[in-house]
Amino acid sequence: MISFLRDLWVDIPGNESGRLNSAFTINGAGLVIETIEHNFNIQIDNYVLVDFEMFKQLIDELGGIEVEITEEVKENLIDSLKE
Numbered sequence: 001m002i003s004f005l006r007d008l009w010v011d012i013p014g015n016e017s018g019r020l021n022s023a024f025t026i027n028g029a030g031l032v033i034e035t036i037e038h039n040f041n042i043q044i045d046n047y048v049l050v051d052f053e054m055f056k057q058l059i060d061e062l063g064g065i066e067v068e069i070t071e072e073v074k075e076n077l078i079d080s081l082k083e
Helices: 020-040 052-061 071-082
Strands: none
């Protein structure tokens, strides 16, 4: 498994050079795969597309995360939400 920084400057096949995440904007995951294979000379067999909502679901499925906070932090959080 490997992760690529989305702001890597790369050649995007059939397009101008740009950041890796630009390939996704241009033509989705397929172009990202093609771009990575082109620039790094590796073959991608599978990929996982994860967004922040998916992270929330994964954490919930694993039983969540307990966070202990002080009363002061709690009050500050409540006050900031009122603004």
